[in-house]
Each structure stands twice: as structure tokens, then as C-alpha cells.
Amino acid sequence: MTIGAMERSSATPGGRTRREATRQKLYEAAVTLIAEQGFSATTVDEIAERAGVAKGTVYYNFASKSVLFEELLRHGVGLLTASLKEAAERTAREGGSRVEALDAMVRAGLVFIDRYPAFTQLYVAELWRTNRAWQSTLMVVRQEAVAVVEGVLREGVANGEFSEEIDVPLTAAALVGMVLVAALDWKSFQPERSLDDVHAALSRLLQGRVSGRP
Amino acid sequence: MTIGAMERSSATPGGRTRREATRQKLYEAAVTLIAEQGFSATTVDEIAERAGVAKGTVYYNFASKSVLFEELLRHGVGLLTASLKEAAERTAREGGSRVEALDAMVRAGLVFIDRYPAFTQLYVAELWRTNRAWQSTLMVVRQEAVAVVEGVLREGVANGEFSEEIDVPLTAAALVGMVLVAALDWKSFQPERSLDDVHAALSRLLQGRVSGRP
DNA sequence: CTTTTTGCACTGACCAGTCAGTACAAAAAT
DNA sequence: ATTTTTGTACTGACTGGTCAGTGCAAAAAG
Structure with a gap:
């Protein structure tokens, strides 16, 4: 046929x-x-x-409105995951530490959100809903993205760069959340700020340079 | 009237x-x-x-479906804000540091989400939407909650406990996001974990005890 | 007696999905 | 070289169902 x-x-x-x-x-x-x-x-x-x-x-x-939406989700998260992976691999290739890899991924996340703010908004809004048709698609696709961060954390624990006490999945989720929410706030409430500016603030938080020391 | x-x-x-x-x-x-x-x-x-x-x-x-929803939002965020304020004030009263206040607020946030997971879900889903009837309600109400965190950060900067270089609004947003997303992930994907467990992981992240030192 | 709730029939706007038909270009037939 | 056929992409009027909101009389609560 x-x-x-x-x-x-x-x-x-x-x-x-x-x-x-x-x-x-x-x-x-x-x-x-x-x-x-x-x-x-x-x-x-x-x-x-x-x-x-x-x-x-x-x-x-x-085929339908929800199929359009589902394919849109897959397409978008695919872009994000690729971009995170690329950042992690580039850092590794250049001999950077795991902290630097994390930092590079934070930046990659910000760049993505800067370019596709609407997609990010929609993703966050749908992610924790239950009882929706595309729920399973969303779970799969979320896990792909978070897994990249978890990978870097695990490598860091393995080579002693991170404390063995950290809770990998939870910390990965928290990091993703930190970037997501900070970036959405940036775009919604202070869009005049530069990406570098936002990145610097998050780096500082990430590396515990908020309380105390230089 | x-x-x-x-x-x-x-x-x-x-x-x-x-x-x-x-x-x-x-x-x-x-x-x-x-x-x-x-x-x-x-x-x-x-x-x-x-x-x-x-x-x-x-x-x-x-009066209408959206009025019901708007009053629901106001009601819920009122509870959260009160709970955050209470945590910050209690810490201050007991002579705790600003880091301890932040930590107490993280816990208060977790307790809130633990008790009202559905509300939190709905709040996150609506917060960054534009063009909706209750948009302005939402902005006001968000600012009330974030302001409490910003207040503690500013006090910390003033008394030298936090670096002067931190970006208060952005850091506050990032912290709120970190707790929100980590907690929603907890409830959605590993609900068997205890609140203390989650709190410990976030404390560690908050105090920069992920990379390096004890 | 007043306030609040019930139950139920009704309306009109709105919306996902359908379907018969159009446009057009490449391929096949003559 | 020309006509005819075929496949692809798209169109927009139409349909059947859904849902916010109304109206009202009668019952329950206080």
C-alpha cells in the first residue's frame, strides 16, 4: 500500500x-x-x-490534539537532554572536574530555557499532574533528562569529588528544580538580566559560596 | 456592596x-x-x-468557577506564607543563625508540601502561566512567600553571615524552586522516603556540603 | 422568618473531530 | 506533446457532544 x-x-x-x-x-x-x-x-x-x-x-x-502535544513534549525534551549530555561530555573531554561539569550543565539548562521559554513553562506545568493521557510519556522523558545529572553526580562520588553521603536522585532532582525555577523566575519577573548574571548567581549557590567563605 | x-x-x-x-x-x-x-x-x-x-x-x-479557584489560591498560599514566617521567627527567637533560619524554612516548606501535596502541584502548574484571569492574584501571592526568604537572606548579608555578592531575589527564587521541585519529586516518584531523609539531603545541598569537605 | 442547600431541567456558547472536496505536481498512458 | 490518472497536502463548513452558568420551587437548618 x-x-x-x-x-x-x-x-x-x-x-x-x-x-x-x-x-x-x-x-x-x-x-x-x-x-x-x-x-x-x-x-x-x-x-x-x-x-x-x-x-x-x-x-x-x-491523530488528535493530545497526540500533537505528546509529540511536542518528546521533541522538546529530546533537545534538552541532548544539550545536557553535550555539556557533560565536553567538560569531560576538556579534563574538567565533576563540579565543572555540573556547572556546565546548569549553563546549558539556562541557555535552553533562554531559547525555549514557552516549552519550559509548559513542561513544568504538566510534569507533576496525574491522570493525564501523556503521563507515561512525560515520566520517560523526565527520567532521561534527570539521568544525565545523576550520572555526573555518581561519577563525582566514585572519584571522591563529592561526599558519599549525598542522595543522588534527590540531589539531582533538587538541582534540576533549582535551575528550572530560577530560570522561569528570571524570564517572568526580571527578563532584563543577562544569562551570565543568572549563571553566576546559581554557580555561587551550587558551590556553597553563599554562606561564609570566599 | x-x-x-x-x-x-x-x-x-x-x-x-x-x-x-x-x-x-x-x-x-x-x-x-x-x-x-x-x-x-x-x-x-x-x-x-x-x-x-x-x-x-x-x-x-x-460567583464563578474562577472565583472559587482564585480564593482557593489565596487561601493556600496564605497557609504557606504563615508557616514560613513562623519558622523564620522561631529560629530568630531561639537565637539561631540565618543559615539555621533558612534550614528551618526548608523544613517548613517540606512539611507544608507533605500535608498539601495537591495544592503545591496546582500552584506550580499555574505560577508561570500568562494570560490567565487570576494571573495578578498569583503574582501578589507568590511575592508574599518569596519575600520571607528574601528577608532572611538580606539579614544574613547585613550581619556578614552571607557573602555580599549573592543576588538576593534570584537566590531566593532558586531556593524556593529547589525545595518545591525536590519535594514534588519526592511525593511523585519516591513517596516512601521520610521527611527527615529529604530534609537532610536538601540541608546538605544548601550548605554546600556536596562537593568536598565533611 | 431568614439563610442555606437541594434537585433538576434548561440554555447557549464553544469545541474536538469529520468529511467531501480542491489544488497541484509527478507519473503513466495515448 | 497531450491528456489522464494518482498521491499528497490541505481546506473549511458541519456535527454531536460538553459544560458553565441560570431559574426556581421546595425542603432543611437555624
């Missing part, structure tokens, strides 16, 4: 199919609307209108 | 009116449902049913 059907459509010069471009537009429209209003309060008509396509096109490209 | 309406009805011996009891039931029903499903996905019929009252009673007690 629809097997040999794909070739004809890789038309556009950029190598990108028409369909992919439409899906991208729909992602972009959906992410800001859902971040602002929430999933249920956002209508498919709004998404279509903002993307500049007809409502039918949404359903031509996605 | 509705100003002189309150006095007549303080009937019940307990000081609590019939009406207040109904409102309380509605708060409790609404908070769990909205935490699970979100505001828009939760119907007034569901809220009424879970509270065990007729739908008409909801509208007799609240």
Missing part, C-alpha cells in the same frame, strides 16, 4: 518535506499557546490559526 | 458557620481535582459531586 509513497514528497530544495515544515509550524504555534493557557484551555482552532493553516491540516498531520 | 454581609451568620458554637464548612468542602474537592487534571479540564459538576453538594450550592457560595 502506501509503501513506495514517500519519495515523491521530498520536494522542497532544503531537503525538508512540505509536511515537516507544516508540523514544525504547528509545534511552534502550539507550544506558546499551551504555555500561556494550558492544554485544555487551548483550542485546536487557535493552534491552526496561529500556525496559518486550516483546522483540517492539524488532523491531517496529527 | 457585599460589605456588611458577614456578621449575621456566625451561628454555630464552633464559631464556624455552616457556609464556611461548605466552602471548605468545596476547596478540598477542587484542589485535588484541579491538581490532577488542570483548571479547564475540571468541571463544576465534578467538584460539586466530590464535595457532596448540589451544583447550585457552588454558585451560591462562589
